[in-house]
Amino acid sequence: MLAWPDIVIIIGYFVIVLGLGAYFTRDIKSQKDFFLAGKKMPWWIAACSLQATDIGTETYIGVTGVVAVTGLAWLNYDWLPACAIPCIVSAWFFVSHYWKTGVYTIPEFIEKRYNRSMRALWAVLFIIARTLTLGVVIYTMAIPLSLIIGWPWWLSLLMTAGVAGMYCFLGGLTIEMVTDVFQFIIMTVCAVGLIFFALQKVGGWSGLHSALPRQMFHVVLSRAEGTADTWWAAMFIGTLSLGLPYWCTDQNTLQRTFACRSSAESRTALVFGSLLKYPMTFIWGLVGLCVAVLFPDIIAKNPDNAMPKVVTSLLPVGATGAAITALYAAGMSSCDSLLASMSAVLTRDIYQRFFVTNKQDAHYVWVGRIFVILLLICGTLFATKVYPLFGSAYKAWQSVLSYIQFPLFASLAIGIFHRRATALPAFIGLLAGSASAFVLDRFVGPVLTPYWWSFVWAGWAGGILTAIITVGGSHFTQPYSKEKLKGLCWKTTEEDKAGKPKLPPAGRAGIMDWRIWSIVSLAVGISLTLIFWLVL
Amino acid sequence: MEELHQAKALGISLKAFALLMIAVCLVYQMVTPSVQLADTWFSYLVGAILYAIGLVLTRL
Numbered sequence: 001m002l003a004w005p006d007i008v009i010i011i012g013y014f015v016i017v018l019g020l021g022a023y024f025t026r027d028i029k030s031q032k033d034f035f036l037a038g039k040k041m042p043w044w045i046a047a048c049s050l051q052a053t054d055i056g057t058e059t060y061i062g063v064t065g066v067v068a069v070t071g072l073a074w075l076n077y078d079w080l081p082a083c084a085i086p087c088i089v090s091a092w093f094f095v096s097h098y099w100k101t102g103v104y105t106i107p108e109f110i111e112k113r114y115n116r117s118m119r120a121l122w123a124v125l126f127i128i129a130r131t132l133t134l135g136v137v138i139y140t141m142a143i144p145l146s147l148i149i150g151w152p153w154w155l156s157l158l159m160t161a162g163v164a165g166m167y168c169f170l171g172g173l174t175i176e177m178v179t180d181v182f183q184f185i186i187m188t189v190c191a192v193g194l195i196f197f198a199l200q201k202v203g204g205w206s207g208l209h210s211a212l213p214r215q216m217f218h219v220v221l222s223r224a225e226g227t228a229d230t231w232w233a234a235m236f237i238g239t240l241s242l243g244l245p246y247w248c249t250d251q252n253t254l255q256r257t258f259a260c261r262s263s264a265e266s267r268t269a270l271v272f273g274s275l276l277k278y279p280m281t282f283i284w285g286l287v288g289l290c291v292a293v294l295f296p297d298i299i300a301k302n303p304d305n306a307m308p309k310v311v312t313s314l315l316p317v318g319a320t321g322a323a324i325t326a327l328y329a330a331g332m333s334s335c336d337s338l339l340a341s342m343s344a345v346l347t348r349d350i351y352q353r354f355f356v357t358n359k360q361d362a363h364y365v366w367v368g369r370i371f372v373i374l375l376l377i378c379g380t381l382f383a384t385k386v387y388p389l390f391g392s393a394y395k396a397w398q399s400v401l402s403y404i405q406f407p408l409f410a411s412l413a414i415g416i417f418h419r420r421a422t423a424l425p426a427f428i429g430l431l432a433g434s435a436s437a438f439v440l441d442r443f444v445g446p447v448l449t450p451y452w453w454s455f456v457w458a459g460w461a462g463g464i465l466t467a468i469i470t471v472g473g474s475h476f477t478q479p480y481s482k483e484k485l486k487g488l489c490w491k492t493t494e495e496d497k498a499g500k501p502k503l504p505p506a507g508r509a510g511i512m513d514w515r516i517w518s519i520v521s522l523a524v525g526i527s528l529t530l531i532f533w534l535v536l
Numbered sequence: 537m538e539e540l541h542q543a544k545a546l547g548i549s550l551k552a553f554a555l556l557m558i559a560v561c562l563v564y565q566m567v568t569p570s571v572q573l574a575d576t577w578f579s580y581l582v583g584a585i586l587y588a589i590g591l592v593l594t595r596l
Contacts, residue, residue, distance in 0.1 A: 003564070004564070005560040005561055005563075005564040008556075008560050009556060009557055009560055012553065012556040012557075012560075013553060016549050016552055016553055016556075017549075019549070020545060020546075020549050023545060024545070040542075041542075042542070045542060174542075178542055178545060178546055181546055182546055182549055182550060182553075185550060185586065185589055186553070186586065189582055189585050189586055189589075190582065193578060193581075193582055197578075315578070316575050316576055316577075316578050316579055317561065317564060317571070317575065317576060317579065318557060318560065318561040318564070318576055318578075318579025318580075318582075318583075319578050319579045319582050321557070321560075322557060322579070322582055
């Protein structure tokens, strides 16, 4: 059980977050305010919000545990290949097209580029996938934390999901992004504190380095040193099949960038955000290594218990409460982004597009709010009723999702870079690519090459097949007019052809230029990779 | 203007959380004789850092 000061701090945090939500309710007057925060967000809020969304409770608990077992190589999932490079690709090649068309959601863009059927397919796939994800986020947020604090699971669930749902209901994306920054700051400060205590216990960096095998510090492993999922090719090529869809085409992520004041700021937010990710995940990885030295018995039993053990045993009273608040914050920031993106897709791509078309904005804002509540109920039911019974089935479903993600990315990327691409081949290519990825991962790859096979290769295969079918098949269909494709495809506007992207206002160009931040992010990523490969 | 508005709200929230943290630890230390400053200094430090960040945000 926690000491009472820690519990007071956790409850105080919930009250402050709700107060922020209530404060920003007054700003909500239209769909733009509710779903896109009025397009008034500065880049630094969007950058923190993007990363807070990406770092969930399962990341904190999972990364610490998995690094304690396999070493720092796992950090590639959050460093160069699966975060920085996709963020840079998104900023340079994708975001400007979304901005030019002024869309609220990715399915809206899909309809403009292809047709209504493709939009419906994307929206439905997104909602199904994310409802299940929401259930798992709620589950991983409430259940393990109830074990740490000693509250009944239903109270923990009510506090976290209830508070997240309440402020989403009140303030929409504005409050979600502002609370994300609040949560991000608390997470960062607590993480730094945690590593201070953990390193002190193991005798500092030198003590840690001498206590563990050298390969635990390496982020580039040969196949003999690592596993099929952690060796260098799987990490540096394979994980692109996860990172590119997540950062370039996922509504859950990109909605934050749509809320910025300009295309330039949204690009900066993406690239600057990737820089924030390096220290955040490195700290948790380092905690994982310390845990491998301090609590080897816990790692042997269940690596996921490493993080709770560190928080409750290393930190003093008060800081423990703040660290647990940070864990709640991580879960709530992931939960609120799911609620925001799903309610936007349900309202705009399903309800407004197919059912009730000509109503006032206020009507759709209330529909969005009702969807937030309904989604929360569905997610909670999944977390409490379905997940405990079919947890393994969900894991299988998650694998199936990974087969869908890269083909989805491929169909959208081909849509942007190949003007000749049309809807029917893209539709068929998407279904064929996903199905082939499934067959390959389940029945072919593990049988033919068990030593080398990883599910990331299935995503690649599915995406390549989608691209081939879309490009090849489109040549047998009627092409779209140049007018329809304007702004939707690469170099279809005068600004694109001139090769001069719109720059931020003079005076702030330096700090807001995504091209400079791209170089910095790449340089940091490459340096870290080389240091944790050749030096340590 | 809008950015200032958001930053100020954020800064005030952070300051409130930091003050809550410091106050709770102070009361805990006062009512629990076995707890010394050596046990709680880190919590005060975290509170102070959060307060400083909040202060910067409110003055942006």
